[in-house]
Amino acid sequence: MxxxxxxxxxxxxxxxxxxxxxxxxxxxxxxxxxxxxxxxxxxxxxxxxxxxxxxxxxxxxxxxxxxxxxxxxxxxxxxxxxxxxxxxxxxxxxxxxxxxxxxxxxxxxxxxxxxxxxxxxxxxxxxxxxxxxxxxxxxxxxxxxxxxxxxxxxxxxxxxxxxxxxxxxxxxxxxxxxxxxxxxxxxxxxxxxxxxxxxxxxxxxNPQFSNSFLDTISNLSDTNQLAKDAIDFAFSRVARYQEDGSIIFLIDEIKKLSSPKAYLYEMLKPFGFTAWKDIIHLLEAKSGKVIYAKEYILLKDRSVFVLQKRTELEKNKEQIYYLEKGEELKYPIQIKTLPYNGGDLVVDSNTILVDEAMLKFPLVIRKFVEGDRFIPFGMKGTKKVSKYFKDEKFNQFEKENTWLLCSENEIVWIIGSRMDERFKIKSTTTNIIKIQITV
CATH class of the missing domain: 3.40.50.620 (HUPs)
Incomplete structure (x- = not known):
């Protein structure tokens, strides 16, 4: 030996x-x-x-x-x-x-x-x-x-x-x-x-059982490697990595595979999804269906599955952050306020211009809570933030990852999406504040 x-x-x-x-x-x-x-x-x-x-x-x-x-x-x-x-x-x-x-x-x-x-x-x-x-x-x-x-x-x-x-x-x-x-x-x-x-x-x-077992394990290992190669190839066809770290699975492409449910199960298993019954029903589930693993969450969003780490969705969910005038917040998002020094009144999804007189500092940055309402820019009446999310087709992950900028109890901006009509620049505005996501 x-x-x-x-x-x-x-x-x-x-x-x-x-x-x-x-x-x-x-x-x-x-x-x-x-x-x-x-x-x-x-x-x-x-x-x-x-x-x-x-x-x-x-x-x-x-x-x-x-x-x-x-x-x-x-x-x-x-x-x-x-x-x-x-x-x-x-x-x-x-x-x-x-x-x-x-x-x-x-x-x-x-x-x-x-x-x-x-x-x-x-x-x-x-x-x-x-x-x-x-x-x-x-x-x-x-x-x-x-x-x-x-x-x-x-x-x-x-x-x-x-x-x-x-x-x-x-x-x-x-x-x-x-x-x-x-x-x-x-x-x-x-x-x-x-x-x-x-x-x-x-x-x-079988007196040679131990040797036969070694041969069996060798054969099964070869078969398992073939299966892994097929799963890796299928993954490259149906999965798309996103800039935010999530992974999108294309449902129509999954359905083209020879055994869609089996492939889906094997592709999700490395992320901790091992409940076979939950996974096999996903392809026919309604949009909005969510299943959880220890570290990940999987959402069915119309024609795709969205896979994202649970920790990213849940961290700081109940926390509140404050943004002072002229300062920059680094965490949980990078955002700053600065005086507007003239030029074209150009805004985009990362920038808003607001009437300083309407703001009460420090501004509050928090997550959405049920019952939140605001007046979407360009509209007259209030609208539930939850209804806005639905109309804009925010999926569950986008809802969870969206922050609100507030002046006391009023929403100034659904950050990165839509500001509130009440805080817009008017003909009577004397001072303009520029609020900008810096990344």
Whole structure:
């Protein structure tokens, strides 16, 4: 196994040379064997151990074992202790999920801080088989059948070509000691059920099951790459990036694809939209339909879908900003007031000229609230801002991103769109103020 590991590491992970590496070490046989393999191959590393305090004295003894192992191997070790049960209760998650989140949050923080470049974990071929079966039993697409990825961002798994039996044999041949977690023998967890009850039957039916599984994963990976290439090509046909950072999807072009709903689902999945039922009904939904993901929002606006970050729509929604005479506001938009010094009375969507006598400083910049009314320039009667948005065909994103310039409680300007008739220049105006968006 040592020579196979050395060759595999050289062929697949040569880029890890001269990098700062962490190895996640529980004290179990898999992670301990990975440490020995790296030490024998003269691959420098630091050990990282999590003590979740879930198994009383056993958790303490695991930590002591890992610290002694680090001394035997002559490497540094980092230890992090967690109050896992409190975290699980506070975040309303299971103990397993809590432990996973705690350890990977810690690992990621070590990488983000720049102390380490990559984390090596000891996941092996049998782990990948179990993941495949779990996903298969729950229902999944091709990606869910690919097992555990060899590389995922900063996480590298160099043992995925080796079976649990090979790892056990290596440990026995080299008199390697490790810690046994008694919970691994329990079948109350789904993964353990597959490990103890299902996988042995599959290996009994086909003694070459592990090798067959590797071939299957390779074939599925090739198929998945073909699908990704097709999705990327379809995305280039139907999607248009906008200057404001949003993305427009052309519905008519999507409908020309061989499987519109499937393509739409795959194109939206990277943005966090995974509710299949919501997405498949989008093509027939009425204009104005909105669906949400954690970071993004998707709006159907007549003949297009508009995708935009939720954070951009929601930040500062309730905040109010003030603009003093002769000053420039830099945030949330860049806008300034300055005296008008003559010349043509030229205005555009970024500029208005108003009667200074009608203004009461500081001017207020805020978002639209239900019930707002103004007198659109050139008209006599008041109009609801919401009705103005509708008549001007503002989509939901445009409404959310539009700011109002106000003098006390009266709207002076729907910024970038329409000013109020009451603040226009008259024959009696003596001083003119120019208000201008500066970007």
């Amino acid at each position: 040592l020579e196979d590991f050395k060759q595999h590491f050289k062929e697949r992970f040569d880029y890890l040379n001269n990098k700062q590496l962490l190895i996640a070490v529980s004290g179990g046989i898999d992670s301990v064997v990975l440490c020995y393999l790296c030490k024998m191959c003269e691959i420098p590393f630091t050990m990282a151990h999590c003590n979740f305090h879930l198994r009383a004295e056993d958790s303490i003894e695991d930590q002591v074992f890992v610290e002694h192992l680090a001394k035997r191997l002559g490497v540094d070790v980092l230890v992090k202790e967690f109050d896992t049960e409190t975290y699980a209760n506070n975040n309303k998650v299971s103990i397993q999920i809590a432990a996973r989140e705690l350890r990977y949050n810690w690992f990621e923080s070590l990488v983000v801080e720049g102390k380490y470049d990559y984390l090596l974990t000891a996941h092996h071929l049998d782990d990948s088989i179990e993941t495949f079966l779990i996903n298969f039993s729950r229902g999944t697409g091709v990606e869910g059948l690919l097992g555990i990825p060899e590389v995922n961002a900063y996480i590298v798994r160099p043992l995925l070509i080796f079976t649990r039996d090979e790892i056990n044999q290596f440990a026995l041949e080299h008199n390697i000691q490790w810690r046994e977690d008694y919970t691994n023998a329990q079948t109350k967890y789904l993964r353990n059920k597959f490990r103890k009850l299902v996988v042995p039957i599959l290996k009994e039916i």
